[in-house]
Amino acid sequence: MISMTTLEExxxxxxxxxxxxxxxxxxxxxxxxDPAGVQLCTLKSIKTGKCSEDxxxxxxxxxxxxxxxxxxxxxxxxxxxxAKKAKESGATRFCMGAAWRRVYTNSQFSNILETVTAxxxxxxxxxxxxxxxxxxQARQLKEAGCDVYNHNLDTSREFYSKIITTxxxxxxxxxxxxxxxxxxxxxSGGILGMGESVEDRLxxxxxxxxxxxxxxxxxxxxxxxxxxxxxEGQEFVDSIEFVRTIATARIAMPRAMxxxxxxxxxMSDEMHALCYLAGANSIFLGDKLLTTENPLQSDDFxxxxxxxxxxxxxxxxxxxxxxxxxxxEEEACCESKQTVTVAH
Ligand code: SAM
Ligand code: DTB
Ligand code: SF4
Numbered sequence: 001m002i003s004m005t006t007l008e009e010x011x012x013x014x015x016x017x018x019x020x021x022x023x024x025x026x027x028x029x030x031x032x033x034d035p036a037g038v039q040l041c042t043l044k045s046i047k048t049g050k051c052s053e054d055x056x057x058x059x060x061x062x063x064x065x066x067x068x069x070x071x072x073x074x075x076x077x078x079x080x081x082x083a084k085k086a087k088e089s090g091a092t093r094f095c096m097g098a099a100w101r102r103v104y105t106n107s108q109f110s111n112i113l114e115t116v117t118a119x120x121x122x123x124x125x126x127x128x129x130x131x132x133x134x135x136x137q138a139r140q141l142k143e144a145g146c147d148v149y150n151h152n153l154d155t156s157r158e159f160y161s162k163i164i165t166t167x168x169x170x171x172x173x174x175x176x177x178x179x180x181x182x183x184x185x186x187x188s189g190g191i192l193g194m195g196e197s198v199e200d201r202l203x204x205x206x207x208x209x210x211x212x213x214x215x216x217x218x219x220x221x222x223x224x225x226x227x228x229x230x231x232e233g234q235e236f237v238d239s240i241e242f243v244r245t246i247a248t249a250r251i252a253m254p255r256a257m258x259x260x261x262x263x264x265x266x267m268s269d270e271m272h273a274l275c276y277l278a279g280a281n282s283i284f285l286g287d288k289l290l291t292t293e294n295p296l297q298s299d300d301f302x303x304x305x306x307x308x309x310x311x312x313x314x315x316x317x318x319x320x321x322x323x324x325x326x327x328x329e330e331e332a333c334c335e336s337k338q339t340v341t342v343a344h
Contacts, residue, residue: 005209005252010202014248018240025247025279032254032324037312038304039257039282041093041127042086045290046115047073047108051099053131053166055154057194059226059291060099066228068291073098073108076115083119089285089297092314094119095127095150097290101166102132109137113144120145125314127187132167132175138182149179150187152219156203159196176211185216189259192245193223193237201245209252217282218249218256222263224292236266243274250279255321257282265293269303276307 016024029035049070054063083094096115103109112130120126128141129150141149154160157169179186190204208215222242225234249258259282260267260275267275285297304310 007206013251014244021247022277025250028251028254029279033281034320036309038309039312040091040285041095042091042286043095043284043289044082046096047098049099053101055164056230064229066226076118079115080118087122091285093125098130100131103130103137116144116146133178135178138178142182142184148185148187151175152189153204154190155196156200159200187217188215189219191221191223205249205252214253215256219259219261221261224262239271243278246275246280247278264295
């Protein structure tokens with residue numbers, strides 16, 4: 001059971017002197033995470049472009065003229081080539097993304113279920129991001145071997161309709177509820193740098209932090225302003241604001257994996273280091289995200305080495321989270337016993 005956080009609390013954390021903010025984030029990080037561990041995930045676009053949604057940031061929306069080459073749903077054999085490569089390169093999670101508004105129950109969904117089962121056999125954690133899901137589809141995905149579902153809130157409820165008009169915030173929340181109910185882990189985060197205010201970012205974190213249970217992972221994307229999208233002219237997010245948001249997410253969601261996602265190609269080594277200091281502990285590995293570029297894998301490993309960080313196995317992360325949860329429950333129990341003693 002989590003205790004509810006308020007917007008005021010998040011604001012007061014976000015606005016701390018940077019030195020104190022980083023220290024607070026580090027305290028939480030050392031207590032609830034492996035402080036030197038970074039989870040390495042790989043992303044594969046299994047169906048690219050021609051998406052019916054009108055997300056203003058997205059190069060894959062059919063509403064945006066980005067010159068992207070569309071690609072039909074890839075079959076299992078084709079996806080397995082990349083999944084094996086991901087495994088060999090050291091990734092522990094394989095995430096498959098489809099440019100869909102929602103999953104339709106048809107032969108394409110059966111194809112995906114087959115792919116999920118095959119990837120799972122490689123002993124990789126399997127994550128999918130396929131748009132909206134109903135409860136039955138969520139159950140089928142889980143049964144096929146999908147561990148995690150990514151579905152981002154992207155921004156605050158208030159700013160959402162300025163970015164997407166073809167679906168609502170509540171549609172997003174409904175899918176997340178179905179994912180949780182089916183027993184999959186929830187991966188949900190957002191994008192910074194679309195023209196939203198700091199308050200919008202904190203409202204998004206508030207929405208995530210007040211979920212019970214909280215999301216297991218929180219991807220924080222920096223907008224990649226792609227030519228041909230309505231957001232093509234957006235300036236890259238301010239780096240200190242980005243770091244402050246990461247630290248606030250870490251403090252508000254101690255056991256979540258906070259993932260640096262899109263936009264890392266535009267971040268320096270120093271910016272990466274600050275993000276790790278602020279509590280980020282997961283990245284996508286590989287020179288391509290879904291359609292945009294990502295740092296070279298060799299550069300990521302070089303930097304992790306320089307910083308003395310290592311790849312984090314999912315089982316190790318789970319063991320640390322379980323220990324921190326048990327310790328917290330024990331502390332809460334001791335506190336209530338003390339209260340009873342005082343009361344008598
Ligand atoms: N269609 C599915 C959906 O929207 O949930 C899955 C794929 S979609 C590309 C996954 C996420 O990628 C979006 O929710 C958004 O957060 C992120 N994303 C897409 N385009 C981006 C961009 N140009 N810059 C940063 N993040 C982006
Ligand atoms: C997430 O939050 N970021 C990833 C993953 N979840 C699916 C996707 C980033 C996509 C960036 C734009 C692109 O490469 O097309
Ligand atoms: Fe489609 Fe997802 Fe891109 Fe929106 S973010 S246009 S739903 S692929």
